[in-house]
Amino acid sequence: MGMGGTTLQTLKLASIPSFSSSRFVFKPLPKTLTFLAPSRHGRTQRPPFPLLARALSAAPAVQTASDETAVKPQWKAAIDFKWIRENKEAVALNIEKRNSNANLETVLQLYDKMTHLQKEVERLRGERNVVANKMKGKLEPAERQRLIEEGKNLKEGLVTLEEDLLKLTDELQQEAQCIPNMTHPDVPIGGEESSVIRKMVGSPRKFSFPVKDHLQLGKELDLLDFDAAAEVSGSKFYYLKNEAVMLEMGLINWTLSEVMKKGFTPLTTPEIVRSSVVEKCGFQPRGANTQVYSIEGSDQCLIGTAEIPVGGIHMDSIVAESLLPLKYVAFSHCFRTEAGAAGTATRGLYRVHQFSKVEMFVLCQSEESEFYHEELIKIEEDLFSSLGLHYKTLDMASVDLGAPAYRKFDVEAWMPGLERFGEISSASNCTDYQSRRLGIRYRPSEPSSSNSKKGKGSLPPPKFVHTLNATACAIPRMIVCLLENYQQEDGSVIIPEPLRPFMGGLQIIAPKSR
Numbered sequence: 089m090g091m092g093g094t095t096l097q098t099l100k101l102a103s104i105p106s107f108s109s110s111r112f113v114f115k116p117l118p119k120t121l122t123f124l125a126p127s128r129h130g131r132t133q134r135p136p137f138p139l140l141a142r143a144l145s146a147a148p149a150v151q152t153a154s155d156e157t158a159v160k161p162q163w164k165a166a167i168d169f170k171w172i173r174e175n176k177e178a179v180a181l182n183i184e185k186r187n188s189n190a191n192l193e194t195v196l197q198l199y200d201k202m203t204h205l206q207k208e209v210e211r212l213r214g215e216r217n218v219v220a221n222k223m224k225g226k227l228e229p230a231e232r233q234r235l236i237e238e239g240k241n242l243k244e245g246l247v248t249l250e251e252d253l254l255k256l257t258d259e260l261q262q263e264a265q266c267i268p269n270m271t272h273p274d275v276p277i278g279g280e281e282s283s284v285i286r287k288m289v290g291s292p293r294k295f296s297f298p299v300k301d302h303l304q305l306g307k308e309l310d311l312l313d314f315d316a317a318a319e320v321s322g323s324k325f326y327y328l329k330n331e332a333v334m335l336e337m338g339l340i341n342w343t344l345s346e347v348m349k350k351g352f353t354p355l356t357t358p359e360i361v362r363s364s365v366v367e368k369c370g371f372q373p374r375g376a377n378t379q380v381y382s383i384e385g386s387d388q389c390l391i392g393t394a395e396i397p398v399g400g401i402h403m404d405s406i407v408a409e410s411l412l413p414l415k416y417v418a419f420s421h422c423f424r425t426e427a428g429a430a431g432t433a434t435r436g437l438y439r440v441h442q443f444s445k446v447e448m449f450v451l452c453q454s455e456e457s458e459f460y461h462e463e464l465i466k467i468e469e470d471l472f473s474s475l476g477l478h479y480k481t482l483d484m485a486s487v488d489l490g491a492p493a494y495r496k497f498d499v500e501a502w503m504p505g506l507e508r509f510g511e512i513s514s515a516s517n518c519t520d521y522q523s524r525r526l527g528i529r530y531r532p533s534e535p536s537s538s539n540s541k542k543g544k545g546s547l548p549p550p551k552f553v554h555t556l557n558a559t560a561c562a563i564p565r566m567i568v569c570l571l572e573n574y575q576q577e578d579g580s581v582i583i584p585e586p587l588r589p590f591m592g593g594l595q596i597i598a599p600k601s602r
Contacts, residue, residue: 301505
């Protein structure tokens with residue numbers, strides 16, 4: 089999801105399974121959203137930045153075929169090009185496994201060109217320094233004039249080469265940022281259908297009466313209003329009413345309190361971020377089938393997940409090793425265009441443009457990310473088990489991984505009204521993919537046995553942290569699960585016991601008396 093500067097650019101992205109990724113150009117959407125800002129006199133006025141749904145995918149920026157001139161990236165990722173070159177067979181196989189559109193051969197060719205050009209620039213700089221040193225001594229006028237001319241020629245040649253090097257470096261970044269993260273060796277290869285079930289918990293509830301979906305329950309219990317929201321905001325928006333509001337607040341506070349018991353620091357986050365931060369987290373704000381709302385005429389976007397602003401907290405910093413792991417649990421509203429999503433399978437609250445979510449985010453030492461990945465999925469599973477849900481945990485297949493993820497576990501819960509399992513959560517280990525873009529490092533207290541190099545003084549060199557993210561509770565989908573699984577024959581819905589203290593002791597949502 090992000091980028092800096094006000095220039096809009098079209099981007100080529102690594103493939104994401106749930107969205108099509110291709111080369112594309114901007115097309116204004118028929119519907120726009122605008123912020124209403126208060127004027128000095130208290131009235132609302134429309135500032136000149138309508139929110140337009142723009143396109144996203146999961147990987148950083150690259151110029152498209154429609155660009156007439158190369159667009160320089162606004163930031164540079166600390167990509168280990170030497171490692172890529174030394175492991176090109178493994179990287180090529182990984183690109184193929186993930187069905188990515190990254191062009192490894194182009195990256196390697198550009199890298200070789202850049203290294204040769206760097207050597208040439210260094211050679212000219214050395215020659216220029218030799219000439220400058222000769223000029224310091226006593227010289228015959230003719231010799232001095234010859235050195236002046238030679239120095240002038242060297243300077244002009246150097247300026248040209250440095251400009252070429254800058255362009256080449258930008259082009260290399262644009263191509264290399266499309267390369268997805270490497271993939272855990274245990275990840276199943278293929279599309280979503282190749283994903284493997286890690287765990288199955290519970291069984292579908294048996295109903296002795298006709299099952300209603302959450303839309304019918306929401307209407308009969310006066311909990312949801314999609315019609316009014318469609319008039320006010322458009323499709324895929326909603327009002328929560330009455331006990332549904334208490335249910336949302338209860339879910340948020342219960343989830344926060346449970347996750348905080350595991351040592352997580354609670355946060356609320358900005359919900360508008362710079363586009364560059366979105367990009368650095370591995371999403372693309374201005375692509376064809378994006379999930380990101382970009383603010384036209386600015387370098388800002390609405391967040392699709394709190395992962396983005398939380399990931400940016402420690403951007404461009406070296407974290408003390410003693411502070412790791414840093415574990416955050418963040419509440420935010422999330423905004424997604426849901427481009428291409430349609431059909432009865434996504435009706436109601438299942439797929440919406442705006443929703444509340446509690447997100448977990450971990451920054452840890454590189455050796456510990458697999459341990460924390462298991463911790464995150466266990467927290468999710470414990471939360472869903474305590475609510476009595478029937479669910480399964482999946483080890484997602486390679487094509488279904490976004491560019492940042494080394495491995496991803498999804499949780500799908502049974503939704504009897506929709507008559508299917510629906511995704512309610514995911515947990516991803518992004519290793520150092522995001523931290524190399526966000527510039528988040530830590531300095532080990534002792535050098536590793538494989539690297540005895542020292543940094544400044546006697547300190548070991550800093551290493552990139554590993555980042556992980558996981559959904560603790562996506563509110564609308566959890567409401568779908570609870571309404572549909574806990575419905576009763578008389579039309580009421582029972583509140584799961586753990587949530588009752590967070591809902592003022594409410595035990596049941598009963599039909600309203602007419």
